[in-house]
Amino acid sequence: MSRYSRRPLAGFAALAPCAALIASVASVALVALGALSACSSPPSRFYTLAGGLASSEVRSAAPPLLMIDVAAVDVPAQVARSALVVQTSATRVDVLEQARWASLPADEIRLALSQQLAQQLDAIDVSRSPRPAGVSVYRVKLSVQRFESWPGSHALIDAVWSVRALSEEAVLTCRSVVSEPVGAGNDALVAGHRQALQQIAANVADGIRALDAAARAHRLVRGQTAPPCPAQ
Structure with a gap:
């Protein structure tokens, strides 16, 4: 019995280098697959x-004549995500998971x-700061x-916006629709949206100026009507 019991052990010993070689090959294959996977995933x-904004413009140290309180912005649900959503047709959009906003679009x-x-x-x-007395504060909602x-x-x-002086009753509500031509690529799309927002901000700024002028001219008159919306 003893002479036969040693044969299986000798067989296993002979297979040991093969098992080690198979394990080594499998390890190398896994490393290679991991490297290929890393190479195939483009960075976000x-x-x-x-x-x-222009860094050459230096703000005056004097207190501002008016202040703003920009409220939280509402956006459509389909674009309220960190990934860019692009329109490919009237009925189809693509979600670009590798192109993302630094924070949520709103x-x-x-x-x-x-x-x-x-x-x-x-x-x-001053939306997150105490509001000082004696300075007009205008609430902006977009x-x-x-x-x-x-x-x-x-x-x-396409945005509806409103401006209201916190110390007055008049509210100015207007709509701005801005479309900017863009070239190919996501960089051009984002630049187009930045330009559109600049135009909308200019409309809102004109509305604040008009409302502030009306408030100063009729500060003691209650129930005054808001000025007309600024031309786009």
Whole structure:
């Protein structure tokens, strides 16, 4: 019995190098597959609508004549995501998972609008700060009805906005529809949306100026009507 019991052990010993070789080959294959997977996944790119204002403009140290309070922005549900959503036809959109906003579109739009208004009006946004006495504060509300990205064609923003002095009763409610032609690529789309937001901010700034002028001229008169919407 003893002479036969050693044969299986000898067989297993002979197979041991083969098992080690198979394990080594499998390990190399897994590493290679991991490397191929890493190479095949393109890195995500992040875009923002805020920032990029002229750095050469220096704000005055004097207190501003008015302040703004930019509220949270409403956007359509289909674009309320971090990935870019592009329009490919009247009935189809593509979600670009590798092209993403730096923050949610509603936050990007609110921040960009706040920055543009602060620059154009030489004002400051006090939405998260105490409001000082003796300075007019204007509440700005923006509701985006359409936020469309057509690659190689145009970027469109359709928004309803309102301005109201916190110390007055008059409210100015208007609509801005801006379409900017764009070239190919996501960079061009984002640049088009930035330009559209700049135009909308200019409309809102004109509305604030008109409302502020009316409020100063009739500060003691209650129930005054708001001025007409500014021309686009």
